[in-house]
Amino acid sequence: MKKITYILLLLTFFSQGQILNPVKWKSKILQKSATEFELVMEATIENEWHMYSQYTPDGGALPTVFDFKNAKGNYSLVGKTKESPYKKVFNDIFEVDEYYFAKSAQFKQLIKVTNPKLKQVKVFVEYQACKEQCIQQDNLFTFQLPELKFDESASGDTSVALTDGTTPSDSVEQAKDSVTTEQTLVAKDSNASKNVLAPVEEKKGLWSIFLLAFVGGFAALLTPCVFPMIPMTVSFFTKQSKTKAEGKRNAILFGVSIILIYVILGSLVTGIFGADSLNALSTNVWFNLIFFGLLVFFAASFLGAFEIVLPNSWANKVDQQADRGGFVGILFMALALAIVSFSCTGPIVGTLLVEAASKGGLAPIVGMLGFSSALALPFMLFAMFPGWMNTLPKSGGWLNTVKVSLGFLELALAFKFLSNADLVIQAHLLEREVFLGIWIAIFGTWAMYLFGKLTLPHDSPLTHLSIGRLFMAIFVTIFTIYLIPGLWGAPLKIISGFPPPMTYSESPNGIGTSSGNNTTAIDLPEHAHSGPHGIIAFHDYEQGLAYAKEVGKPVLLDFTGHACVNCRKMEDFVWSKPEILAVLKEKVVLISLYVDDKRELPKAAQYVSKETGKEIITIGNKWSDYQITRYKNNAQPYYVILNSEGIDISKPIGYTPDAQAYKKWLEEGISQFKK
Known part of the structure; x- marks a missing residue:
């Protein structure tokens, strides 16, 4: 009887699955000269959804990335891929600026063909789209070229537009609706061929x-x-x-x-x-x-x-x-x-x-x-x-005081660039606590200088403090004191965006806090990691399931992403609630599967998905394919409660900012496990 119940549950979950596809693509190729072509890729984005610029800074959402399949050197890229204007918004979760497109986006790449026998050009694009949930998608464009005759005298814009078909591969629905390749000559469109939009700030x-x-x-x-x-x-x-x-x-x-x-x-x-x-x-x-x-x-x-x-x-x-x-x-x-x-x-x-x-x-x-x-x-x-x-x-000594003060500001700003480099390579040498410690030292020294406790070369003898210098010294001292609680997890919103994000630290939730990442290596089971708020988490499905069997607890399966903003919101504002955190720490085994993990799988573990036909090369590909194949869903965050045998015992849910609703869902799943 139980098996029949589980089968019915599974059928229900499958019927409720949803493959989201908020970005639709079309493309064309414009012939600029005898050997030069402009590849144009245009995205139509559903309302309230965003996709991100190639240049969006690291530490936030994933940028759009183009891969030009040109292994044999059949053509060369002329310049970088141009894109239409983007919007710039500060993301207070990741604490970085994000550059994104809404409603539409256009990308153009000029190529110079060197092989006259080349018949088609393939371009692979990877991108992230976000609304209340985030999805990782990709698309394969196939541009058909006309028969080439290398006559360099025919230089200049011929203004011939060739409309190509694309074979999308970012979802099951797109794979079924492939567009048949065709070539169509259209009238001259000088605006389309010449209007290359570079990214600019708002x-x-x-x-x-x-x-x-x-x-x-x-x-x-x-x-x-x-x-x-x-x-x-x-x-x-x-x-x-x-x-x-x-x-x-x-x-x-x-x-x-x-x-x-x-x-x-x-x-x-x-x-x-x-x-x-x-x-x-x-x-x-x-x-x-x-x-x-x-x-x-x-x-x-x-x-x-x-x-x-x-x-x-x-x-x-x-x-x-x-x-x-x-x-x-x-x-x-x-x-x-x-x-x-x-x-x-x-x-x-x-x-x-x-x-x-x-x-x-x-x-x-x-x-x-x-x-x-x-x-x-x-x-x-x-x-x-x-x-x-x-x-x-x-004129007087106060001018040198201004100059020295600018020196302290320059020194503080310098460490922002060092922090950027550290974040890019994920070296963890300049984590949040270290960065704030350096700034506290710099601004504290500046305050001592303004109070006259330190002298530097070119300073005039200081017999007394001017009122302006005194006020400035007090202001710098207040700012220095303001920075200190940041070592214990204070958000420091005034300087948000300068130090590394709170997740990039030795103690992501603050030193000595009750919800901090204070789980020690001794407390962690084999293969486990210290997750948000010190929750014991597994990043591998089989390893987490084995531990759940061992301790006799249900599994909270968490499909997430490093660059998923609403995943972070759930962790920061819902999981952090004491009544929910207690459940996550004591009553379930958390398995967090990151669909944007770019680490490659061993060659022997790489495969082609039977569901989507995509090559599964990275760890993120594997977990994304697992979510699509099992749940017919490709959005994150996405949560399911399983029993220790790996069978679903709850209805999956996505982004749920209502903490009470999320708590109720958790409790219902756990009660099902106890039956």
Whole structure:
């Protein structure tokens, strides 16, 4: 009788399974010349679902990845895969920015064919789509090429569009609905063939870059290399100009020249690296390591170890050109200011360019526009209204205090880039506690410096604290104290996104907390791991089931993903409830199967799925195929309660943010096990 009951239960579960397919693809191929073709892949995304950019930062959702099947070298890729504009949103669960597409997305890749016998091009894409649940999907595109004749004289855009069929392989439904390959010549579509959209930041993100750079430009003004030059420059314009109107005009031209010089610098950075490739650099290990070293170098300069100066010959040659008069002379005066003040402005400019480059798109240009605007504005205003000069504070030791303070900020920011590199390679050398410890040391030392307990090279003798310095010292001290509880699991929302996420730490839920990951290695059964909140968890189905038999407990089967945001929400806000956590720790055996685990299976364990026809190569492929095959479902999170024989004894559920509903579901499954 029990067997019949179990069979009926299984039939019920299968009938309720659902293979989700929120992203539909279509594609075409555009012939650009005799040997060049543009592969266009367009995704239509269901409402409320998102798929992610190729450039979304590590630590959050999975990026879209293209694999061009070109083993024989039949063609070469021309540049990187372009994509349509994405949206940028901060994910407070993963504590990173995420770049995603809603409703639609377009990807374009230009290729140059080198083998005239090539008939088709295959492109494999892997991507993640999320709503209340997340799914890992893939798709195989097959682009049919016309008969090629290598006539290089026929260069230029022929504007022939070839519509191809694609053989999707990301779900059972798609596999059954394969589209028959066809080639159709269509009318000329110059917009379609030329409109390549590179990823850019949203306007809100660019405004943030501008304002941050503007503050940086204002900080550069308050350094020993720049501040004393304000009265000197203003005096030059007021004395050398024949009339007040001419003086004001020249002052405006001087300010415009400063802005022009720095914007050109930002344009060069964008031009050298490429607007779209800068995003990819932000998650590159070497990029982050190089800029970590660069910012430490800048910080050491500001703290007084040495000065970064450009060759004197540069300044002399530029100064000679400044005597030419007119706009050209004023332009060279602005360039001379940039060169002479480089020892103070260089580290700030370098830091802003590093930060802007990591954002990609037009950010370096916008950043330099903000920096130079703040730098140029006082020179213009004081030259136009010389009477305001009387309100300026006198130069003195406070200027070096500003410079040193910037050095401490540079040093703190440097460790963000080192943390990025550590997160990318998952070395766990700079986990959250270590990062916060370093920041506490840096800001604590800065506070001691501001209180006058430490002196550095180039400091003037300090006889008393100014009111401004005292307030700044108090503010830095408060911030340092604010950081300390982070070592014990405080979220530190003010600096969210700077330190590694709480899951990337020695104690993900805080040192000494009752729900912390305080399960020791001695407490763990063989093959088990310490999961969220110290729950004993298995990452292999057979090993977890064997342990469940041994201890006589039911199994909580958890289909999850490292990059599944709602999986983390369930763990953080539902599993953490004391009444639920007690059940998960004491009454069930947790088996968490990660469908996005990229580690390869041994060659002998790799296979082709009978259900989907896909090659099962990684551990994640294996568990995803297991979920699809057994439950006809491909979304995460997905929970099932099994008995110790591996038979389902509960109705599977997905994302359930209602803690009471989830608790009721757990209790019903456990009560079924006891019958």
